[in-house]
Amino acid sequence: MATVVIMPKQGQSVESCILTEIKKKKGDAVEAGEVLFAYETDKAAFEEEAKVSGTVLEVFYREGDEIPVLEPVMVIGVPGESVADMPLTGGRANVDESHTDELAGAAELHSVRKSRSNPVKINNSDISGTGESDMSSFVSPRAKTLAEKHALDASKLTGTGPQGRVIERDVQTAIDATPKTTPLAKAIIRSDGKQLPETGTGLAGMVRGDDLTTQPAAATAPDSVIVPLTNVRKLIAKAMYASLQNSAQLTHHLGADARRILSLRKKVKKAVANGYPSDITLNDMICRAVILALKKFPSANAHFLGDSTRNFSGIHLGFAVDTERGLMVPAIPYADGLSIQELSASMKEIAEACKKGSVNPDLLAPEAASFTVSNLGNYGVEMFTPIINLPQVAILGVNTIVPRPKELEEGVYGFVPYLGLSLTYDHRAIDGGYATRFLKQIAIEIENLEIETINNEH
Numbered sequence: 001m002a003t004v005v006i007m008p009k010q011g012q013s014v015e016s017c018i019l020t021e022i023k024k025k026k027g028d029a030v031e032a033g034e035v036l037f038a039y040e041t042d043k044a045a046f047e048e049e050a051k052v053s054g055t056v057l058e059v060f061y062r063e064g065d066e067i068p069v070l071e072p073v074m075v076i077g078v079p080g081e082s083v084a085d086m087p088l089t090g091g092r093a094n095v096d097e098s099h100t101d102e103l104a105g106a107a108e109l110h111s112v113r114k115s116r117s118n119p120v121k122i123n124n125s126d127i128s129g130t131g132e133s134d135m136s137s138f139v140s141p142r143a144k145t146l147a148e149k150h151a152l153d154a155s156k157l158t159g160t161g162p163q164g165r166v167i168e169r170d171v172q173t174a175i176d177a178t179p180k181t182t183p184l185a186k187a188i189i190r191s192d193g194k195q196l197p198e199t200g201t202g203l204a205g206m207v208r209g210d211d212l213t214t215q216p217a218a219a220t221a222p223d224s225v226i227v228p229l230t231n232v233r234k235l236i237a238k239a240m241y242a243s244l245q246n247s248a249q250l251t252h253h254l255g256a257d258a259r260r261i262l263s264l265r266k267k268v269k270k271a272v273a274n275g276y277p278s279d280i281t282l283n284d285m286i287c288r289a290v291i292l293a294l295k296k297f298p299s300a301n302a303h304f305l306g307d308s309t310r311n312f313s314g315i316h317l318g319f320a321v322d323t324e325r326g327l328m329v330p331a332i333p334y335a336d337g338l339s340i341q342e343l344s345a346s347m348k349e350i351a352e353a354c355k356k357g358s359v360n361p362d363l364l365a366p367e368a369a370s371f372t373v374s375n376l377g378n379y380g381v382e383m384f385t386p387i388i389n390l391p392q393v394a395i396l397g398v399n400t401i402v403p404r405p406k407e408l409e410e411g412v413y414g415f416v417p418y419l420g421l422s423l424t425y426d427h428r429a430i431d432g433g434y435a436t437r438f439l440k441q442i443a444i445e446i447e448n449l450e451i452e453t454i455n456n457e458h
Contacts, residue, residue: 002077003052005036009069011361014041016068018231019061023047028056030076037073040231044364045325045357052076058083064231065141142168150175180206187226232326239366243390247304248427251385251397252436255418256443258401261285262417264451277341280451283319283375284344286398286419289445290373291315291336291343297438301370303391304429310391318369318389319347321354328354329389331369340451366390373398377419386424393429396442397422419446 007017021038024030035047036056054076061067075083139147139154143166147154154166157174161167181200200207229237243249261282268280294301294315303310317335321328330350335343353359362368366389374386375398386397399420406416423439430438 002057002075002081002083003054004072005048005050005074005076007039007067007069007071007073008046008048010041010044010046011365014069014361016066017041017046019063019065019067019073020045020231022059022063024050024056024074026056026059030054030056039067040357041361041364044354044359044361048073050076055079057081062142062145064145138164139166140168143171146171146175150178151181152178182206230326236326239389240387243387247388247390249388249424250427250432250435251422251424252432252439253383253420253422254436254439254443255404255420256446257406258417258419258446260447260449261419262401264449268451278344280340280344282377283373283398284340284347285449285451286375286446287317287319287335287347287373288340288343289449290371290396290442291317292445293438293441294371295336296441297434299430299434300394300425300438302393302429303367303370304393304426305391309393309429312370314370316368316370318366318372318392319351320372320374321351323355325357328359328364329366329369329372329374330354330359330363331365333363333368366392372396377401383420384422386422388424388426394423394425394435394438396439397424 007019010017017039018041019037019039023035023037030036030050030053032050032053034050036050038045038047040046055078057075057077057079059074060072067073077083138159140161143154146168147157150171152171152174154171157166157170158164159166160170264285265280265282268276268278272279298311298313299309301312301315303312314334315336316331316333318329318331321330330353332338332343332346332350335346338346350359350363369389369392372386372389372392372395374395376384377398377400380400382399382402384397384399386395388395399422401417401419403415404418405413406418408414408416421439421442423435423442425435
């Protein structure tokens, strides 16, 4: 009997994954243990291996599609085995339009109907654009992808697929009937919703950007190209935009005397050279100081829920990690229960997993952390405004260390290394006075930090 391969669920917080690469296509022979496809969550990348040997009978999605977890992705079986009558599990299975006749039966219709809590009868007039029904379920992923590529509204097309579904060939027919369009013109249509004219001013009637709107010179310069955002970048952009749109963010800046932690760092380096097992960094020390301050200002260790806050007794510390795939913010659960040596080891281990793409996705969810630290000091940034990872109520930005004048004793001034701290907080959850006192407490903890084993043993 054929085997359905579903999209795995990587962590409790993951609801869908991006299919990044199909390793085995329809008709390919597969051995158990071979990689079938690669996929990614919002931050981590994975590969799915075959559990059985056989032949790929059908692939329901294309590369780049976003697929709900536990949804059928492909079927492995014996050549000639029918797929149409298989009881596909999960939600809606999106079939390959090049094989519509084979799959237009029970499996495809069963899965489409199963995805709707209140099935309704759909006809071609509905799909042609009346707007009275939800058409999103009746435009296949292949059709949607092709329509977006050519800046067409697939929901306004007449479908020829099962139950009037708009499929790839319907979009291709519409493309053949419309004038050719430059990439810039397509981008303008997608972003601004401009109507595609019947003919353009380009060669052979091609529609150009100038046919849709008057653009500044830079937008039409021949040396420019339109570069699509990566999936990770799209998710980051969406989260950051939502954060600024849905919270009242304000940032306070303050400096902390860094002489104490710089001295501790020198001691650590010397101790490591003599066999001390933990290479505790400045960032580890700062995070430890933040944990100590959060214990004294628990309202900053919380999530904002609209008309209430969720206050945590444990401190689940999020910290920013720069990777080749984009910025990741994993969490260290119950970081307040760790010694500074354990905290340092945990941060290094999780950061390395982020860079390899093997981090647990549950640790990357904004809800996994109760407070976040983002350190740009290594890059020489002197001041910045970090954006809150909602629903958290605050985030600390750590800047570089710069020399500043300070009174060393009465009438005597000198330059002292200062660490810049930038606290962004949600003013709906925290008042300015509380935020200022909390930020000052972080500075106090940094200026008075103790590492017992370093002081006592080395």
